[in-house]
Amino acid sequence: MKNVEVNNKQDLHLEQQDAAPILEDIEIDLLCEGIFRHYGFDFRQYARASLARRIRNFMELENIEFVSDLQNKILHNRQVMERFLLNLSVNVTSMFRDVGMYMTFREKIIPILHTYPSIRIWHAGCSTGEEVYSLAILLQEEQLADKATIYATDINEAAIKKAKAGIFPLQVMQEYTTNYLKAGGKQEFSRYYTAKYEHAILSPELRSRVVFAKHNLVTDSSFNEFTVIFCRNVMIYFNEELRSHVHQLLYNSLCRFGTLILGSQETIRFTPIHLQYKILDEQHSIFQKRI
Structure with a gap:
């Protein structure tokens, strides 16, 4: 009889494991x-494995079972929702992180941009602003800053607020300086920020080049026509339907x-509109609209 009870308990435990x-x-x-x-944020078509992993990570941080x-x-x-959004949407990032992409941008895209009388650039999914300010520095060094406006958007208001401030820990500046030089930087990187109280405050001139705003790629529509769009490492979290x-x-x-x-792991290949683009640099996922 005891063996039967033990077996029943084991079966119940296995059923619970299977059901979890x-x-x-x-x-x-x-x-x-x-x-x-309730909030209007649509995560229903995010890639499930990645979404579930981020939810579990957040639950562990919040001690929720x-x-x-x-x-x-x-x-x-x-407030919990805001913390959840921040955890869900902020990616690992740094200034001039993808050195090869910035070098390629200087070599292949900058000459094209010089032919335009004005330039509008959209950085979709800007996170906390490191890549946006990297671009602002690059445009300044290539004498394009005066005719360029960068629109930086993200789903997360807390990330946008941090990006607007343009303040980063001073301890990361050595890494950012190394990245900047490898990406073809032409100045002393320290000229772009002021060190104060263990923080690096980016110059007001750089911050004035960027228009930050909240935008949801899932639910919001286009808001302008752009010369260049950066949307890097955002769609890796979407399923196929949402990516399309x-x-x-x-x-x-x-x-x-x-x-x-x-992003370097993203492509327009196998999308319904891939024939509408010309590949400028496949390694760094840079494409040009054909018409």
Whole structure:
């Protein structure tokens, strides 16, 4: 009789283990639906494996055991929602991080931009601004800053606020300086910031070149026509349907012969509009709109 009870308990435990991933999937569906209805942020078509991993990481930080408990906190506490957004949307980033891309941009795209009377650049998914300011420095050194406006957008208001401030820990400046020099920097990197209280404050001139705003690639439409669009390492978190939607949005936002720059692991290949682009540099995912 005892053996039967033990076996029953083991079977029940195994059933619960088998059910756990299914229940979590249901809870994540409900969480995404609740966030969409209450806050308007649509994560329902994000790549599930990546989304689930980030949700688990956030739950560990917040000491929350179940996704359903997380949903309760998010729907009833905006501060939790803001922290969740920050955890979900901010990627590992640094100034001039992708050295090869910036070198290629200088060599292949800058000469094209010199032919335009004015330039509008959209940095979609700007996070906390490191890559945006890298671009602002590059344009300044290539004598394009006076005719260029950079529009930097992100889904996360906290990230935008941090990006607007242009303040970074002083301890990362050595790494940023190394990246800058490898990316073809032409000045002393220290001329672009002021060191104060263990922080580096970027120059007001650089910050004035950028217009920061909240924008959701999933739910918002295009807001201008752009000469260049950076959308790097954003769509890796989307499923195929959502990527197609965003690719169409970016295509519609580019001017004729405009340039699209994706992350190094991203491409327009196998998308419905891949024939509408010319590959300028496949290694660094730089493409030109054909018409």
